Amino acid sequence: MIRDVDPEQLTAVRIYPLFWDEAGALEWVRGWFDPLVPFFGAAARAGEAMLVWLD
Template structure:
């Protein structure tokens, strides 16, 4: 869901799948692991903090998510769009902490 919503607003950093190759010939789940350089982590953290979850939802129609087959596929249920709020908040806090420490972030989906 977050990948869909972030792509929809043309988020400047790929925080869901990473950006830089980490291990080209390794497959740790949904493709090889990638990472975000510290300056990209900082940009992501600043942009996430400046973009509330409500802004991210904007004028999203639940049917858009259903048509795009976005997990978990129950977008017509009342309150379904709230499903991603805690993930967004956690992602924001995590990237803010990494940015504060000037760390890179390893990203992979398993």
């Protein structure tokens, strides 16, 4: 489940891919982010810092 995400706001601020209002768009992008959960978790457990650049 995806919470606290407003597809209209994502489109308004021009967050790629700009089709957030279409059915299934948030689930589509979730597939790209789910693999990051264990990656960031492992870094946190190891006491490692993460640098995230959003452009």
